[in-house]
Every structure is written in C-alpha cells, then in structure tokens.
Amino acid sequence: MRREQVLTVCANHYITQLVNLQPNRGSERSWVWQAMDSSDGDPQNEQLAVRFKTEDAAREFKEVVDEAKKILLGKYWRTKGM
Numbered sequence: 001m002r003r004e005q006v007l008t009v010c011a012n013h014y015i016t017q018l019v020n021l022q023p024n025r026g027s028e029r030s031w032v033w034q035a036m037d038s039s040d041g042d043p044q045n046e047q048l049a050v051r052f053k054t055e056d057a058a059r060e061f062k063e064v065v066d067e068a069k070k071i072l073l074g075k076y077w078r079t080k081g082m
Contacts, residue, residue: 014036017073032048
C-alpha cells in the first residue's frame with residue numbers, strides 16, 4: 001500500500017508470531033513473508049515482500065520485526081499469568 005501524499009510504502013497488517021520473514025532468493029537486501037493484508041479493505045492472506053537499498057537496512061528491519069515479536073510473546077505470557 002502507498003500513502004497518497006508522500007508516496008511511501010507501508011504495510012497494513014499486524015506483526016504477529018505468524019509473520020515469519022524469509023530471505024528472498026538471490027538477494028541479501030530483501031525479505032518475503034505471509035500476512036493478513038487489509039490494504040484493499042477486507043483482510044486477505046497475502047505474500048508480501050520488501051527490498052532495501054542496503055544489506056544493513058534489511059538486517060535492521062528483520063531485527064526490529066523479531067524484537068516486536070518477542071515483545072508480543074512476552075505480553076501474551078504475562079496475560080496468561082505465567
């Protein structure tokens with residue numbers, strides 16, 4: 001999905017434990033994953049991909065997504081009283 005005014009790309013889905021970034025074949029700068037995308041209205045399971053200018057930016061993106069998943073997992077276990 002593109003934001004109309006600034007033309008930046010954004011993902012319109014939640015980060016969950018099911019968001020599993022996989023390297024895109026042949027590129028150290030890109031990731032692919034499956035998610036429930038709702039950019040066109042009704043949520044649909046879609047394969048999404050992103051490519052960055054540098055390997056460092058791609059690595060940082062993965063680190064941030066992985067950290068978000070850890071935070072969510074911790075919140076889940078705290079709500080279960082464990």
